[in-house]
Amino acid sequence: MDAKWRQVVEWLLEEARVEWTTERPAPGSEPEARELFISVGSRSEALPPHPRMLAWKLPQWTRRLVRSTTGAVLLSAEALDAFAQALREGEPGGGLAPLRLRVHVHTIDVVCASLLAAFRLLHGSWPEAAGALAEYLGEWEQGHTETVGDYERALGTVFYASLNLWPSETARPTREVLELMARVLETVHRPAELAKLPEALVPLAISRRLKADEFLYRAELSRAQRVQLDIPFGDAKDGPVRRVDALFLSSFQDVTVLRLLARGDTEHTHYGQGFDFMAVHIARPDQSKPWHAFSLNPERAGTLSDLAGALDGLEGDRLPDGTPRARGGRRFERQPNDYSDPWYSDGYASPIGRATMVAVPYSGTRLSRRELWEFLWHEFNVGRNVHVLRAHTLLGRPFLWRGPAPDAELLSRGFRRCDLSDRGAAFHPAVVNSFLGATEEADVMHYEKTAGLHTARVSVYPNRLVVVWVEWSRKEAVSLYALAQEQAALVEGAAVWELECLRGLAPWLAPLGPERWLVYGAYRISRGRSSMLDDSRSMQGLFHALASGTVPSLEKLPSEAAAEGRRVLRDSAGETEHWLTSTGGARIEFLIEEEERSPLACDRDFLLFLLTLGQRYSAFETSRRMAEVEQRYRTSRWQSLRPARSVRSDVMLFTNSLWHTRVSEDPDINARYLAWHSLHGMQETVEAMKDQAAELDQYKRDQFDRMVSILLFVFLPVSLACGFFSGAQFQDMSPSVGIPGTTTGWVIFLGYTAAFTVLVFGTVLLARMMNWRRR
Numbered sequence: 049m050d051a052k053w054r055q056v057v058e059w060l061l062e063e064a065r066v067e068w069t070t071e072r073p074a075p076g077s078e079p080e081a082r083e084l085f086i087s088v089g090s091r092s093e094a095l096p097p098h099p100r101m102l103a104w105k106l107p108q109w110t111r112r113l114v115r116s117t118t119g120a121v122l123l124s125a126e127a128l129d130a131f132a133q134a135l136r137e138g139e140p141g142g143g144l145a146p147l148r149l150r151v152h153v154h155t156i157d158v159v160c161a162s163l164l165a166a167f168r169l170l171h172g173s174w175p176e177a178a179g180a181l182a183e184y185l186g187e188w189e190q191g192h193t194e195t196v197g198d199y200e201r202a203l204g205t206v207f208y209a210s211l212n213l214w215p216s217e218t219a220r221p222t223r224e225v226l227e228l229m230a231r232v233l234e235t236v237h238r239p240a241e242l243a244k245l246p247e248a249l250v251p252l253a254i255s256r257r258l259k260a261d262e263f264l265y266r267a268e269l270s271r272a273q274r275v276q277l278d279i280p281f282g283d284a285k286d287g288p289v290r291r292v293d294a295l296f297l298s299s300f301q302d303v304t305v306l307r308l309l310a311r312g313d314t315e316h317t318h319y320g321q322g323f324d325f326m327a328v329h330i331a332r333p334d335q336s337k338p339w340h341a342f343s344l345n346p347e348r349a350g351t352l353s354d355l356a357g358a359l360d361g362l363e364g365d366r367l368p369d370g371t372p373r374a375r376g377g378r379r380f381e382r383q384p385n386d387y388s389d390p391w392y393s394d395g396y397a398s399p400i401g402r403a404t405m406v407a408v409p410y411s412g413t414r415l416s417r418r419e420l421w422e423f424l425w426h427e428f429n430v431g432r433n434v435h436v437l438r439a440h441t442l443l444g445r446p447f448l449w450r451g452p453a454p455d456a457e458l459l460s461r462g463f464r465r466c467d468l469s470d471r472g473a474a475f476h477p478a479v480v481n482s483f484l485g486a487t488e489e490a491d492v493m494h495y496e497k498t499a500g501l502h503t504a505r506v507s508v509y510p511n512r513l514v515v516v517w518v519e520w521s522r523k524e525a526v527s528l529y530a531l532a533q534e535q536a537a538l539v540e541g542a543a544v545w546e547l548e549c550l551r552g553l554a555p556w557l558a559p560l561g562p563e564r565w566l567v568y569g570a571y572r573i574s575r576g577r578s579s580m581l582d583d584s585r586s587m588q589g590l591f592h593a594l595a596s597g598t599v600p601s602l603e604k605l606p607s608e609a610a611a612e613g614r615r616v617l618r619d620s621a622g623e624t625e626h627w628l629t630s631t632g633g634a635r636i637e638f639l640i641e642e643e644e645r646s647p648l649a650c651d652r653d654f655l656l657f658l659l660t661l662g663q664r665y666s667a668f669e670t671s672r673r674m675a676e677v678e679q680r681y682r683t684s685r686w687q688s689l690r691p692a693r694s695v696r697s698d699v700m701l702f703t704n705s706l707w708h709t710r711v712s713e714d715p716d717i718n719a720r721y722l723a724w725h726s727l728h729g730m731q732e733t734v735e736a737m738k739d740q741a742a743e744l745d746q747y748k749r750d751q752f753d754r755m756v757s758i759l760l761f762v763f764l765p766v767s768l769a770c771g772f773f774s775g776a777q778f779q780d781m782s783p784s785v786g787i788p789g790t791t792t793g794w795v796i797f798l799g800y801t802a803a804f805t806v807l808v809f810g811t812v813l814l815a816r817m818m819n820w821r822r823r
Contacts, residue, residue: 053175053230056166059144061223066166067148068219075377082135082145086161087117087152090379099127102161104189105397107381115186117161122182125168132169144169153408154221155304156207157185163229177233184242191346191405193304194311194322197243200258203232206250208302209257264301265309269316272297273421273602276318276586277325277428279350289433291584292324292349293317296421296602303328303341303408311345318584324349327424329417330408339408340420346395346404353403355427356393357384359415362423363391368414418603425602431529431590434578437639439531440648441569443544443597444517444658446665451556454508455493461552463495463506474652474712483659492662497549504549507662513669515662516557518544519650528573532593532600539565539597561665567597567632568657570648575640595627595634615723619716626653626720630727633657652717659711660724667733 049057060066075090079100087103097108102121104114114120121128135144151158160181167175187196188204199205207229214224232249236242247255273296278289295310303326310323317323324345344352367373375386380396382403390413395403413420451457459465468484475484482491496505507515522531538544544565545554571594575581585605592610593600617626627634635653639645711721725731 049227049231050234052167052171053234056163056170057223057226057230059170060162060166060226061220063220065144065146066220067146068221069148069150070153070219071150073150075379079150080148083148083150084131084165085150086121086165087155087158088150090377093381099124100131102165105380105394107397110397116182116189117157118164118185119182121161121164121168122174122178124165125174128165128168129172132172135169151219154211154216154225156204157189159207159221159225159229160185160233163226163233175233177235177237180237180239180242181233183239191343193308194345196308199262199308199312200255201244201247201250202308203236203242203245205258205261205305205308206245206254208305209254209261210251212302213253213257261301261305261309265306268297268299268301268306269295269313273605274316274318274323274585275425275589275602275605276430276584277424278430278433279325279344279352279428281350283351283353290350291319291430292344293319293321294325294327295323296327296417296424298329298417300330303330307343318582321348327421340413340417341408342406342424344404349404351395351403352393352406353395354384355424356391356396356403356406358427359391359406359413359420359423360385362415362419363413366414368412422602429529429590429600430584430586431532431600432527434528434581434587434590435525435574436528436531437525437572437574437642438648439522439526439569439571440519440650441522441535441567442517442519442650442654442657443538443565443567444515444661445565446560446661447514447516447557448560448669449508449512449514449556450558454506454512454514457556458495458506458508461497463497463504466494466496466505468494468655471651472655474714474717475655476711476713479659479711483662484655499547499549502547502549504547504553506553507658509662509666511666511669511673513560513662513666514557515658515665516550516553517658518547518550519654521648528578528590528594529600531571532590535567535569535594536597536599539567540599560669562631564631565597566661567595568634568654569594569632570635570637570651570653572637572639572645572648574642575638576642581638591625591627591634591636592629596629596631598631615727617716617720617723626723628720628723628727633724653720656711656717656721656724660721660728660730663725664728664730664733667730671733671736 073085073089076092077089078091078098079085079089083100085101085103089101089103089106091098091101091106091108093107097106101108102117102124103109104117104120109120109123112123114123132144135147136142137145139145149162151162164174164178164181167173184196184203187193193204196202196204207225210225210228214222216222216225228249228251232242232245235249236245275294275296276291277294278291281288281290297306299306306328307326310326312322314320314322326341326343328341328343330339330341342352342355344350363373365373378386379392382396382398383392390409392407392409393403394405394407466485469480472480472484481487481489484490485492485494491510493508494505495508496503498504502518502520504516504518507517509515526534544550573581581587589605590600592598592606593604598604615628617628618624623638625636625638627636633653710718712718
């Protein structure tokens with residue numbers, strides 16, 4: 049390092065000569081007599097420029113299209129020379145009087161601007177690399193980090209790695225950081241050299257750090273949320289949008305380093321262009337205030353003009369410590385709200401209204417990172433620009449009927465018997481006769497009641513299982529996101545029970561299974577009115593939310609593994625998709641042009657959902673009752689003599705009447721039927737039921753065999769002995785005398801034995817026969 053740069057570094061490090069402070073000035077305040085503002089301060093456009101306020105976001109610099117504070121310093125040669133002359137007045141030996149540098153946090157722009165300003169004050173000229181440095185930092189500060197060099201050798205990443213290796217505990221940068229930047233400014237003379245520094249300039253510790261950062265970044269990326277957002281190009285409500293890849297990340301790594309890595313990371317982005325949008329949370333243990341940063345690639349994506357104002361509104365009127373938030377003058381003329389920490393946007397300083405970057409908050413936020421990310425997801429959700437033309441939704445839920453006979457009770461409450469066989473023309477006759485209520489002898493009976501726009505139906509099964517389902521149609525168009533929100537509120541809430549068609553029914557229904565409604569729906573979506581329907585994770589998450597009835601939030605987005613393993617059946621033309629989940633499903637019809645089609649209604653897809661729903665909970669209820677019977681058998685010695693109620697008939701109904709390997713001759717219908725069963729795990733359930741029934745039967749046979757053995761080897765010899773001695777007693781003669789059939793005693797003996805045998809074995813046989821018939 050030459051003598052000039054050595055003098056600059058020592059002067060900036062000497063506490064008696066230069067005071068560094070990161071305390072922000074009050075809005076509208078000006079520098080004192082011996083003070084220099086570097087990248088801080090605010091000033092009204094109506095006021096004249098202040099020569100010692102060097103921040104590229106001030107109106108006096110934005111009007112001159114300055115892109116960095118370093119560039120503002122290079123345009124302030126005359127002002128700095130005059131300031132240096134004022135500092136030398138009265139000082140012995142022509143030295144500079146002590147001054148104060150009021151700076152922002154130690155960004156690369158702040159440190160470089162401070163070095164150049166100090167060089168000008170001390171030597172009255174610029175170093176040779178000043179122009180190249182200003183050009184490089186202009187790209188960096190404007191967010192064009194993908195153009196400023198390779199990660200392991202670029203000036204920006206080398207600088208921030210040095211900050212991590214040599215952190216400062218005060219407002220003054222460390223000696224190592226200042227000396228590193230001074231050597232760079234002394235050696236490098238062209239922007240291309242700043243984008244790829246000579247190896248000799250990069251300390252070995254920093255090189256090792258940058259190589260390790262690649263692995264650290266991949267580890268952080270595995271815990272990040274990678275989604276897509278629709279960023280508007282302007283402020284119009286229904287204006288054009290651009291879909292970008294977004295990264296929500298919480299990391300100990302530096303924000304700008306991660307930003308630079310993400311911009312060059314096309315491997316983990318859906319559109320292969322790197323992450324345009326970054327939301328980063330810096331969670332360093334030494335920081336008492338949580339810092340968040342939202343940024344958007346400014347030239348390639350769109351605008352976030354109102355995001356900072358919206359986030360500021362979420363903060364409320366209190367600071368994180370509970371004290372009232374003070375509101376003062378606006379920091380920028382174009383700021384939409386009164387200035388108050390913590391949020392502000394870099395874009396407010398743009399003379400052309402560009403507002404694409406929301407900067408790190410100054411004083412911390414009381415909002416959690418999850419709240420901030422969910423808000424962002426809500427504001428720029430991709431589903432807000434996908435139009436659902438029509439929707440027909442069904443909510444179903446299983447219950448156990450605990451009241452009087454269901455038929456009479458439902459008829460008394462305004463329900464009427466309905467036949468659904470006309471809607472199941474594509475099913476086999478066995479399914480129609482058993483499930484769709486085609487005859488009075490059907491296994492499942494259906495009842496319906498219509499009130500307003502909603503129709504409620506109750507399907508009654510033989511084992512006191514009932515499935516309540518409500519359906520309604522929506523004819524007006526709605527966004528995909530709004531529809532998913534509305535549907536999730538019905539599924540998770542109690543609003544369905546307030547419908548007129550279900551009033552008074554709840555007391556007779558005992559909850560069975562999940563405390564939520566299962567959902568199925570048919571939806572028509574216009575491709576012409578929807579923005580970029582693709583297979584991105586965000587779009588998959590919305591369709592998954594629609595099919596499962598869950599809230600479409602960032603927290604509940606399916607994982608990448610779940611998204612890859614989703615069950616989606618498409619027709620041959622690709623115009624219809626069937627989404628099947630364990631809690632519901634959706635049939636999505638895509639229209640290229642909006643055209644009149646038959647209204648959506650409860651058709652065979654809805655009936656497949658109800659059929660498999662009934663089978664699923666019939667199996668669960670039957671299995672539960674069989675377990676109760678088995679428990680009674682194992683705890684009571686004589687339980688095997690009692691009839692097994694209707695469990696055996698329930699098993700036969702389920703396996704013979706409602707269980708079909710094929711429900712239709714249409715292979716597409718059968719494919720969806722088998723998909724439902726696979727999602728519900730029905731094959732495993734049926735096998736478990738068969739094993740349970742076989743185990744119960746074997747246990748009862750063993751019990752019966754043991755009882756017969758006891759009767760044969762205990763009671764029969766006793767009866768023989770009793771009969772023999774009874775016969776001998778009646779004849780008043782020795783047992784060794786007498787021939788059977790010739791004396792009255794032996795007749796009594798045989799009659800006594802026969803009566804005892806008939807009584808004992810007849811009772812067991814009769815109980816066994818009654819037991820089998822009832823099963």
